[in-house]
Amino acid sequence: MNLLFKPAKTLGASLLLASAFMAQPVLANGPIGEHVNHLQANLKSYAEEVEWMVGKVDTMVSDYDKKGAKAVKTDDLIEYWESVKFHSAIETNYVPVYASIWQGIYGVKMAIENGKPAAEVRKEQEAMNIALWQGLGAVKLAAKFQQKGLLESVKATATEEMTQSATIDEIKHKLDRVVAKFAERLQDEATNIVHDTYLHLFEGVEGTLIEQDANLVEVLEKDFNVTLPQAIKNGKSVDDVRNVVSDMQTKLDRAKTLIEKAEKSRKDVF
Known part of the structure; x- marks a missing residue:
């Protein structure tokens, strides 16, 4: 299957991705490699890895079609993805x-393991391929912004000097990572991120936010401690968890607006 990446044809699409890169702090957990701070120099390698990944999965699906499930090892799909540097490049730039890539990989994996017809497996494969090429496009755009000095270097933790409004951005980024880890079938890790984000980030802005909108704080507390953990625990679909996160991020946008007003008021006083 020979799919070619088609870059965004409109300025609006490019600006949408650009705003996503610049809005979220660049953080990562686990070994990622210094290459993520030199995206432009590694674009050729990333493209080759995407081609390789697409080819390996296509071979697996073809073998499944011709020889059946016993002829393939679906766990290899995970190993393929985790072995490429592109994995870290997209994780640290556009969660x-x-x-979506993880969702596509597991779509292929589960379709084979459940004995679905090859035509259905091919549909899952196509979705995975689309996500891979979209990811490469996102990394290419990130490389341009990185060269212009508009992206921060990847670091392990958030700065202790982070403002409260910046903390809201970090919370939203952490929630994106919850979706990513859930898509990887790492439910415990996803839940831990939710709890850590609440304890170490959200509680730090609660005091200011309560003064502005106590009801909003109450709703977000329920989301962090009940709604999102239950969606993860009960094995909801990735889309269901993503919808919960999206709803929370909308509320957090409201919280950020309120906090920015509070920060401005304090500056005006002093």
């Missing part, structure tokens, strides 16, 4: 597509 939503990163989650």
Whole structure:
């Protein structure tokens, strides 16, 4: 299957991705490699890895079609993805597509393991391929912004000097990572991110936010401690978890607006 990446044809699409890159802090957990701070120099390698990944999965699906499930090892799909550097490049630059890639990989994996017809497996494969090429496009765009000095270097933790409004951005980014980890079938890790984000980030802005909108704080507390953890625990679909996160991020946008007003008021006083 020979799919070619088609770059965004409109300025609006490019600006949408650009805003996503610049809005979220660049953080990562686990070994990622210094290459993520030199995206432009590694674009050729990333493209080759995407081609390789597409080819390996296509071979697996073809073998499944001709020889049956016993002829393939679906766990290899995970190993293929985790072995490429592109994995880290997209994870640290555009988490939503990163989650979609994992969803596509597991779509192929589960379709084979459940004995679905080859035609259905091919549909899952196509969705995975689309996500991979979208991811490469996102990394190419990120490379341009990185060269212009508009992206921060990847670091392990958030700065202690982060403002409260910046903390809201970090919370939203952490929630994107919850979706990504859930898509990887790492439910415990996803839940831990939810809890850590609440304890170490959200509680730090609660005081200011309560003064502005106590009801909003109450709703977000329920989301962090009940709604999202239950969606993860009960084995909802990736789309269901993503919808919960999207709803929370909309509320957090409201919270950020309120906090920015509070920060401005304090500056005006002093």
